[in-house]
Amino acid sequence: AVKAALVSTGQAKVIINLADPAALLAPEAERLAAVEQVQAEVLAQLPAKDFSLVYRFIYAPSLAGAITPEGLDALLSLPHVVSVGLDLPVTGHLSQSLPALGADVVHNSYGLTGSGVNVAVLDSGIDTDHPDLSDDIVATACFAQNGCSPSAIPAEDENGHGTNVAGVITSGGRISPIGFAPDAGIVAVRVLGSNNTGFVSDWIRGLDWIIANRSALNIRIVNMSLGTFDLYPGGCEFEPSMQAAATDLAQLAAAGVTVFASTGNQGSANAISSPACISSVIAVGATYDSDMGREPDNGTYNDIFHGNWPVCFDGATSAQTVACFSNNSIVSDIAAPGARITSAGMGGGSSTYMGTSQASPTAAGVAALMLQSNGLLKPAEIEQILKNTGTPLLDPKSGRQIPEIHALRAVLATNPPTVSISGPITGRTQETYVFTATASTSFLSVPVIYTWQASGQATITHTAKLSDTITYTWPISGVQHITVTATNSLYSIANTHAISLYQKTRAGFDYSPASGVAPLAVDFTNTSTGDYDTCTWSFGDSHFSSACSNQKHVYRSPGVYAVGLSLSGKGGSDTFNIHRAIFVGFSGVITPSGGVITSTYDSTVYAFPANAFTGTVTVTHIPRDFAGLPLFGYLYSINHIFETRAVYSNGQPAQPVLTYTISVAYTDTERGPAVEQTLGFYTLSGSQWARAAASSANTRNKTVSVSARRLGAWAILGEVRRVYIPVLQRAPSGP
Known part of the structure; x- marks a missing residue:
């Protein structure tokens, strides 16, 4: 194509693509230096008479300019040159759509208006003092070989296309219909001349500027309602004329910037224009915004608009009709209303356009709403949400379905309910x-x-x-x-x-025997249930065990022992305690000559006279539990309850034949509320406690004693102290 152009004109506008000297996502300073160096090396080998430089791109390793046949031959011999393509001419692709897509609900019910999201619009510029746009302009720039505005603001619109496109995105609704994202910011980059045309190199230079200023201007979206006259059936990023643009667009996508572009208006069923055909761009086709009847009213679109517009018409239209003029291909992504769209116009008024140029900013405006709802969305996520929430429409000219976007569903999907x-x-x-x-x-x-x-x-x-x-x-x-x-x-x-x-932890255990004479071996059986893995046995005699298994413990001293088992684990914690569990007594041998048995445990002294027994016996003293014994009634126990037994060596039980004595020392603490003078030994008589006749208390040395002829169960009890309060009666009054 370049050689053919040189034959007819002797000079051609070209884009020279050089081998990329740095990774796309390399540090910015490193990449810029590498690109600049490779460009300089190529320019140094091109005679000025054979190449006239127009643009030396910043981020893409490419050059744009006019070249002669001799310059082309020189270029193709240089090792850095990958391809040379024509700098193709481009043009701008020429209310009811907003409520049709649910955007009014997004504004009014959810309070989303695009605030905080800036959109760069590469187009014919913008009416900078339009009442619906002026408060949304963030920055402007111009890169148009066909001429920038001679006014103080080079990006000032001299055609009207860019103003209408910007209004579709962000019109405030004062003069023209409200835009899809009325509070979004606009960065107006003019790349088209007053006749709405330009060159690929112009918008590559515009993209360069956007990359350089993206962070400072918070650019999240780029809209390109423009394209080449040439159409491409598939992805076009490797076309020589598009490689530099594709490089810049890939960098923007990697940086989180979502780019929309119109597919074009030639009515093609299987090809679209560039940059919509570049893979990092969301390609937008057009539908009607409502039931408009036949469109156009008479004749065909070519009859109305001439040029490259197709010889077609739509006999019936609706918001779900793909316009017959809308280009389509296998790389088309979405559709949006593009006919007829009234928005801001030059001179502070309104203008009505139709074309994929109006569909693309519709999608860009919806994306601004989505980003306000969820600022973490990546370009690929925005594209997928727009597709997934769209309404599938059949394009009859291609037989393929394309999703028409829906603002409300797309915004709701950015933060799906949970x-x-x-x-x-x-x-x-x-x-x-x-x-x-x-x-x-x-x-x-x-x-x-x-x-x-x-x-x-x-x-x-x-x-x-x-x-x-x-x-x-x-x-x-x-x-x-x-x-x-x-x-x-x-x-x-x-x-x-x-x-x-x-399983909830429940502590428990059984044991046997419960009483006996020291040393007493007791077997403990763990009957606990639940999910536990930590155990602590407390045997009451300052001995412990951490094993969860059954235990055998030997009590070596007389006493009444409390036993506890504490458990913990995934089933929780639990403790099982028996406060008076084990009763360990003492024993002594009494010969026919008599004797004394003394216990240091509970201060009990047994005195047996000579010949108290007819032979040698073993006398045992074992504490008793309260449980199972008759109630004491008005009597108070001072915690001395025990049973005395005697056996001969052959195991036969023995009873004394003479009177013996038992003496027990007590303390004031033990005495409690019992009347001290009433303390005495009691034995069971049926189901009642009866005081032994020969029992007495010595309050001076704090002992209680008894003289007895029988062995058995004993309890030292006393009468509960009673306090009497006399009742005073008032004497009768009167004479």
Whole structure:
């Protein structure tokens, strides 16, 4: 194509593509230096008479200018040169769409207007003092070989196309219809002349400027309602004329900038213009914005607009009709209303255009709403959401479907509604747990119906606002699942929560024997249940064990011992205590000559006279538990309850034949509320406690003693102190 142009004119406008000297995402300073160096090396080998430089691009390793046949031959011999393509001419691709796409709901119900999102518009410029646009202009620049505005602002629109496109995005609605993102900022980059034409190199230079100023100007979106006259059936990023543009556009996409471009208006079923055909660009075709009847009213689009417009018409139209003039191909991405679109016009008024040029800024405006809703969206995510939430439309000329975007559904999808469940993730059987469901604010309308389903539980339904709570108790261990479904007029969203339940820990033990003479060996059987892995046995005599198994413990001293077992683990903690569990006594041998047995444990002294027994016996003293004994009634125990036994060496029980004495020392603390003078030894008589006749208390040395002829169960009791308050009566009054 370049050689053919040289034959006819002797000189051609070209774009020279050089081998990329640095990675696309290399540090900016490193990449700029490398690009500048390779450009300088090529320019140094081109005679000035054979190449006239127009643009030395900043970010793309390319050059634009006019070349002679001799210059082309020299270029093609240089090692850095990858390709040379024509600098193709480009042109701009020439209310009811806003409510049709639900954008009015986005504005009014959700308060999203594109605020904080800046859109760069590469076009014919902008009417900088238009009442609907002036307050949204962030910056301007101009790169148009066909001439920038001679005014103080080079990007001032001299055609009207760019002003209409900018208005579709951000018109304030004062004069012309409101735009899709009325509070979005506009960075107007003029790359088309007053006749709405320019060159590929112009918008490459504009893209260079956008890359350099992207961060400072917070540019998140680029709209390019322009394109080449040449059409491409597929991706065109490797075409020599497009390589530099594709490099810049790829850098913008990598930096998080979403680029929209119009597919063109030639009515092609299988090819679209550039830059829409570049893979990092979202290619936008056009639909009608409403039922407009036949379009055009008479004849064909070519009859009306001439030039490259197709010889076609649409006999019936609606907001779901793909316009017959809209180019389509396998790389077309989405469609949006583009006919007829009234928006801002030059001179502060309104203008009506139709074409894919108006469809592309419609999509860009919707993207601005999406980014205000969720500023973390990446270009690929924006494209996918627009496609997924769009309405599939059939393009009859190609037989392919293309999704028409819908602003409301797209914005809602940027922060899809969710329902979360908060609550414990571990627990124990037989315990009650609270779970809370919270619907995200993007549910938007209340009431919300919460349907709760849980393992082994009945389904429960509540009606609430954006949160609801429920309680569950499970009898069995294992993983239990709780599912809640939140439903309102717009959504039905479910989520599931899992809780791992462990068998609740219950401590317990059996033991045998419960009483005996020291040293007493007691077997303890762990009867605990539940999920536990830590155990502590306390035997009451300052001895402990951390084993969870059954235990054997030997009590070597007389006493009454409390025993406890403490457990902990996934099933929780529990302790089982028996405060008077083990009763360990003492023993002594009494010969026929008599003797004394003394216990340091409970200050008990037995004195047996000679010949108290008919032979040698072993006398045992074993503490007794209160449990199972008759109630003391008005008597008070001072914690001396015991049983005395005697056996001969052959194991036969023995009873003394002479009177013996038992003496027990007590303390004031033990005495408690008992009247000291009434303390004495009591024995059981049937189901009643009876005082031994020969029992007495010595309050001076604090002992209680008894003289007895029988061995058996004893309790030292005293009468409870009683306080009497006399009742005083008032004497009768009067004479």
